[in-house]
Amino acid sequence: MSGQTPGAIARRLDELKQLPRPLYGHVEALPNLVLGYRHRHPWGQFAYAEQGVLEVRSAAGRFVAPPQRAVWIPAGVMHRVVCSAQTRIRSLYVAHQIPGWATDRCRVLAVSPLLRELIRAFSQVPEAYDETGADGRLAAVLFDQIAAAPEMALMLPLPTDSRLRPLCARVQAHPERRATLADWSVRLGVSEKTLSRIFLRETGLSFRVWRQRVRLLGALPALASGERVTDVALACGYDSLSAFIAAFRQQFDVTPGAFVLANRDLVEDD
Structure with a gap:
């Protein structure tokens, strides 16, 4: 994905029928890349506000992620994204449920220093990474860290x-x-x-x-x-x-x- 523009990445995601691997991530931290209209994904999304404030709005409420927080959006949930001009987003897309972790609703999660560095490291992994090799193990650790991330009271019901x-x-x-x-x-x-x-x-x-x-x-x-x-x-x-x-x-x-x-x-x- 190196060298792709935000628009190209957005179009590519829109064209995919399934993710190339269970966990898929952006190479770049994307400046203010949002779909301002209501939409849903056939996969889960972990949207991390690396900088600025990210907000996800669904029928259940508003989920606000300031810097170093993230919003988990389950597959199939209709939502709209709003963010400030300075916001930089790193997103992970999850093709299956994270074992042992409820994914039935949106939630705001804390991003620990370890999770932040894992996200950055994973952004450099090839799109078609070897699931049985080191990159696959990195993806597994990321799943575990997301599952362990504490939920924050940053939701307006x-x-x-x-x-x-x-x-x-x-x-x-x-x-x-x-x-x-x-x-x-x-x-x-x-x-x-x-x-x-x-x-x-x-x-x-x-x-x-x-x-x-x-x-x-x-x-x-x-x-x-x-x-x-x-x-x-x-x-x-x-x-x-x-x-x-x-x-x-x-x-x-x-x-x-x-x-x-x-x-x-x-x-x-x-």
Whole structure:
């Protein structure tokens, strides 16, 4: 695959009826190569955000992978991909299920330093590698490491209830707005108690926690692109910078400033 352009790689994948080997990977880290329309693959995809922020949207929710995270997309799952301009993606395509690991749903996974280097090493393996030789053993180790990768709480669940979908769409489009669940209950003609119960049943989260996750996940692309932390905090609906920093640290175990610096280091090291 050496020397192929991103467009050529995309067309080649589209033309394949099956992968040449159980595990197939890109030679290059592709800058912002996404299919922005809804589509599905006949194989699984491990999409790794080497730099920037990658987002996969399915009927189940939004799966957001900041740098050094990846999204697992099972075969047959309809999805759409969105990413920031600076995003660089390395993808692995899996022709069969990874033994011992549930592959029935999308999920965000942590990419350890070992897994990162294995992905880079595998990107140099010939397309028709010897499955019984050293390259085949490398593929087997990659399968094991993906299976062992811990799942991250970087998913925004989306409801199917017809009363909640417009509410959720509006909150995602305007995270800075302050409408409460009580306000929405009046608009929708449903009691706040009923709306709260439906929301928890459909998403597994309270409305307050869900809206905070919308704001924090939405902050990642802006921070990765270099926007000021204060500006991002205000755009996400936070009254104070300290409140935003505290919520961000609680969700991601890092401050917004540290996240910005880490992403900047990745860009400079490229």
